[in-house]
Every structure is written in C-alpha cells, then in structure tokens.
Amino acid sequence: MKKHLFTRRDFVKMSGLLALEAPFINRSMANTNNSYSVTDKVKKSTNGPQPPPVTAIVLGAGNRGNTYARYSLKFPDELRIVGVAEPIDFRRKRFSEQYNIEEKNQWITWEHVLQNKKLADVLIITTPDRLHHGPAMGGMEMGYDLLLEKAIGINWEEVNDILQLSKKKNTIVGICHVLRYTNYFRQLKKVVDSGVLGRLLSIEHTEKLSMDHYTHSYIRGNWRTSKESAPMLLAKSCHDLDILRWIIGKPCKYVSSFGAQTIFVKENAPKGSTLRCTGGCAIEKECHMSALKRYYQSKTSLNHLAIEHHDDASILKALKEGPFGRCVWHCDNDSVDHQVVNMEFDEQITASFTLGFSPNFGRRTRVNGSLGAIVGNLNEGFTVCDIRTGETTRYDNEIPAHLDSGHGGGDFGLVHDFVRAVQSHDPTKLTSSIDESAESHLMGYKAEESRFSRKTMEVNMELYK
Numbered sequence: 073m074k075k076h077l078f079t080r081r082d083f084v085k086m087s088g089l090l091a092l093e094a095p096f097i098n099r100s101m102a103n104t105n106n107s108y109s110v111t112d113k114v115k116k117s118t119n120g121p122q123p124p125p126v127t128a129i130v131l132g133a134g135n136r137g138n139t140y141a142r143y144s145l146k147f148p149d150e151l152r153i154v155g156v157a158e159p160i161d162f163r164r165k166r167f168s169e170q171y172n173i174e175e176k177n178q179w180i181t182w183e184h185v186l187q188n189k190k191l192a193d194v195l196i197i198t199t200p201d202r203l204h205h206g207p208a209m210g211g212m213e214m215g216y217d218l219l220l221e222k223a224i225g226i227n228w229e230e231v232n233d234i235l236q237l238s239k240k241k242n243t244i245v246g247i248c249h250v251l252r253y254t255n256y257f258r259q260l261k262k263v264v265d266s267g268v269l270g271r272l273l274s275i276e277h278t279e280k281l282s283m284d285h286y287t288h289s290y291i292r293g294n295w296r297t298s299k300e301s302a303p304m305l306l307a308k309s310c311h312d313l314d315i316l317r318w319i320i321g322k323p324c325k326y327v328s329s330f331g332a333q334t335i336f337v338k339e340n341a342p343k344g345s346t347l348r349c350t351g352g353c354a355i356e357k358e359c360h361m362s363a364l365k366r367y368y369q370s371k372t373s374l375n376h377l378a379i380e381h382h383d384d385a386s387i388l389k390a391l392k393e394g395p396f397g398r399c400v401w402h403c404d405n406d407s408v409d410h411q412v413v414n415m416e417f418d419e420q421i422t423a424s425f426t427l428g429f430s431p432n433f434g435r436r437t438r439v440n441g442s443l444g445a446i447v448g449n450l451n452e453g454f455t456v457c458d459i460r461t462g463e464t465t466r467y468d469n470e471i472p473a474h475l476d477s478g479h480g481g482g483d484f485g486l487v488h489d490f491v492r493a494v495q496s497h498d499p500t501k502l503t504s505s506i507d508e509s510a511e512s513h514l515m516g517y518k519a520e521e522s523r524f525s526r527k528t529m530e531v532n533m534e535l536y537k
C-alpha cells in the first residue's frame with residue numbers, strides 16, 4: 073500500500089481550507105488568516121532587527137499619490153517619501169512640505185526622476201493612466217520596485233510590456249487593486265475557499281456609481297476618453313474583473329460584452345443648453361447636472377479642478393475655462409453609461425459583471441455554489457446561506473482601526489503588504505503582484521474587443537508567457 077505523506081496541502085485541508093490549487097490563494101489565505109495582521113507582524117518583528125523603512129519617490133502628487141504617501145505619516149518606520157515629481161506647482165510644494173522632501177528631490181515630471189541615478193527603493197506611480205507605461209518601464213530598467221496604479225496601461229500591449237519586463241528584471245510590482253486588500257473581499261474569498269458553498273457555480277457582480285461620480289470622472293473629468301485614459305471598463309472596473317478572477321481562483325477562458333454611451337450625447341442635449349454651464353444656459357437653474365450647482369455652490373469634488381484655493385473666484389475661473397464647467401451633453405467623452413460582461417472560467421464557472429450608475433450605488437456580489445450562496449454589499453457586509461438548512465451567517469464589514477483608509481481599508485492594506493514584499497523581495501507577500509493582476513486586465517481588454525466586434529473572445533494568458 074502506498075504510504076500517504078502528510079503534506080502542507082493536507083494540513084490546509086484538515087483546517088477546512090480547501091481549494092488551494094492556485095499559488096495566489098495560498099498567499100491570500102496567509103493574509104486572510106491574520107486579516108490585517110499588522111499588529112502580529114510588528115510583535116513578531118520586535119524579536120529581530122527592524123528592516124529600514126522602504127524609501128519611495130511619488131510620481132504624480134494628486135489624489136492617489138497623497139493617499140499612499142499618507143501611510144508614511146502613520147507608519148514612518150515602514151515607508152519614507154524622499155522625492156516627488158509633479159507638474160502642478162502648488163501640489164508639488166504642498167507635498168514636499170508635508171513629507172519634508174529636499175529641494176533637489178522635487179521634480180516637475182517623471183522623466184526628470186529617471187534622468188538621475190537611482191535614489192530610492194521604489195517608485196509610487198500615481199500619474200494619469202496614459203503616463204504609467206513610461207515611468208514603469210524606465211523605472212524597472214533602473215532597478216526600482218514599483219507601486220503602480222491601475223489601470224496598468226491604456227491598452228493590452230502596454231500592460232504586457234510591463235509584465236514581461238518585470239519578469240526579466242525580477243521587479244516587485246504591486247498593482248493598486250485595492251479591493252483585494254479590503255476586509256470584506258478577503259473574508260468573502262476565505263468563505264469561498266473554505267468549500268462551504270460546495271461546488272462554485274457562478275458569480276453575479278455589479279458596480280453602480282453615483283450620478284455625481286459618473287459625470288465628474290467619466291463625462292467631464294480625467295477618465296472621459298479612451299484616448300486619454302484606459303476605457304471605462306478598465307479605468308473604473310478593472311478592480312471588479314480582478315476581484316472575480318481572484319475569488320474564482322481559476323483562469324477566465326472566454327468573455328463577451330455589450331455596452332454603450334447613450335445618455336450624455338450631443339443629440340440629447342436639452343433645448344437652450346450651452347457648451348458650458350457658465351455660458352448663459354437656459355436650463356441651468358433647473359438642471360440636476362449643473363456644474364455651477366455642484367462645484368461653485370456645493371463646493372464638492374474640487375480636487376480634480378487643480379486649483380490652489382477653493383474660493384469663489386478660482387472655482388468660477390476653472391468652470392469657465394477648464395473641463396469641469398462643460399455641459400454634460402456637450403463633452404468629448406466616449407465612456408459607456410452601461411456595460412455588461414459575461415465570462416466563462418475554467419470548470420465552466422460563469423460570472424457576469426454589470427457597470428452603470430444608480431442612486432443606489434456601490435458594489436454588490438452574489439456567489440452561487442451547489443450547497444450555499446453569498447449575498448453581499450461592500451459597504452455593509454455579506455451573508456452566507458446554507459441551501460440545505462436555510463441557516464445564515466452574517467459577516468459585517470469591519471475595517472481595522474489602524475488601517476482605516478479609503479476603499480474599505482484597502483488603500484493602506486495594500487501599502488502594508490507592498491512594504492513587506494519590497495523589504496523581503498518576496499512578491500508572494502502581495503495578493504496583487506503584476507502576475508496576479510495582469511490577467512484581469514487581459515479580460516478587460518478582450519471584453520472591450522468583444523463590445524466592438526460583437527464576438528466572444530478567448531482570454532489566454534498562455535500566449536504571453
């Protein structure tokens with residue numbers, strides 16, 4: 073009789089943690105077992121010498137650059153910001169003051185950083201989507217590790233370039249798929265991997281934006297055209313495709329997609345509307361899309377207006393001259409207002425994803441298995457229901473206080489793991505290393521191909537190995 077060796081996999085099975093086929097699941101369980109284990113790790117590390125803080129240069133000191141840099145204020149022993157490249161003067165100055173950056177390490181654009189010798193461990197790339205490929209490729213050539221915002225690139229060729237060079241250079245590339253680091257999705261994945269749902273059959277996932285978010289970012293703002301940024305499915309929802317790939321834990325084989333831009337198009341512009349809300353529009357007073365109401369009167373979402381002072385005169389000038397004062401029916405966007413993606417994964421597991429806007433916005437997920445189902449909402453938590461008994465178990469969405477940050481705690485959760493991956497040069501400490509995340513970008517770009525060709529597309533990462 074063949075002797076049965078007790079392997080690590082057996083141990084995991086005995087612990088009730090099934091489905092450890094894919095290497096990244098293994099990793100994620102390590103993370104989810106401790107579920108934001110900063111305190112544990114700090115306790116452990118007091119036994120030996122502390123690694124020095126990871127040093128970083130931030131390229132693009134806008135919203136995201138500031139978000140990740142703030143981690144260094146909370147955990148100065150882990151991360152230190154030593155340089156910045158930012159073309160908007162007041163942003164560069166404010167950032168430099170906040171992080172005490174020497175004048176010689178304050179640059180205008182990312183190219184300037186790469187013209188110098190390497191002077192930090194990592195580049196935090198938070199430039200606009202179309203400016204990810206250049207600094208990522210140049211930075212890896214110089215030996216920097218990268219924390220790289222999504223979308224990785226504005227087309228698959230850019231993504232694949234970065235993927236291939238990262239392999240050649242053995243670079244740690246953490247992709248800012250922050251949802252993977254939220255307590256909510258970590259717990260949800262843990263439940264799926266535990267096997268309590270039986271055989272995994274399908275997932276229905278939706279992301280609905282508020283109308284304000286949609287018009288701000290995808291009609292008037294920085295992500296409005298696929299020339300300037302990744303297409304909306306990638307720019308907004310590569311997170312969602314990525315979460316589906318991660319939870320299912322098996323490769324996606326085929327995708328098809330439909331979707332269109334139908335509402336805010338010139339043909340639908342109300343009679344009397346002008347190109348700008350400040351241009352004497354006849355319906356501005358009653359228009360729920362009025363830029364004057366939103367930015368000038370309510371003073372909301374002013375960050376992207378790129379003005380130093382949020383006083384009335386500066387806001388009005390930005391609305392008269394900049395992109396955010398434009399009538400939503402007279403913009404140059406090509407972003408969809410609704411899109412659906414259908415996917416078939418290995419073992420005939422199916423998934424659907426719907427993107428759109430709604431007053432009832434947020435991310436919602438249903439996971440269906442042969443023995444149970446999960447119904448969840450990222451803002452609240454999820455419920456697991458046993459088909460046989462009808463018994464339900466509730467998981468509330470609790471964010472650990474020390475990692476309280478945007479995206480349900482995912483922003484700091486990501487930096488926490490990234491720092492450790494760089495310190496130990498071990499990409500397995502990340503659940504969103506580029507190897508893990510590039511595939512979901514391929515799903516997105518193939519879905520876009522399907523939307524235009526009206527064909528089902530094969531998704532095959534083997535072609536890019």
Ligand SMILES: NC(=O)c1ccc[n+]([C@@H]2O[C@H](COP(=O)([O-])OP(=O)(O)OC[C@H]3O[C@@H](n4cnc5c(N)ncnc54)[C@H](O)[C@@H]3O)[C@@H](O)[C@H]2O)c1
Pocket residue numbers: 131132133134135136137157158159160163180181182183198199200201203221222223248249250294307376479
């Ligand atoms: N992970 C997420 O959930 C998430 C959320 C929002 C945005 N993003 C992504 O993060 C990136 C940044 O988005 P944001 O909201 O911070 O935008 P932002 O406009 O606030 O910041 C981008 C900054 O890059 C600067 N910049 C432009 N050209 C530059 C250059 N040549 N060199 C250096 N800096 C330059 C801009 O001046 C700006 O300050 C985008 O790729 C976006 O898609 C990710």
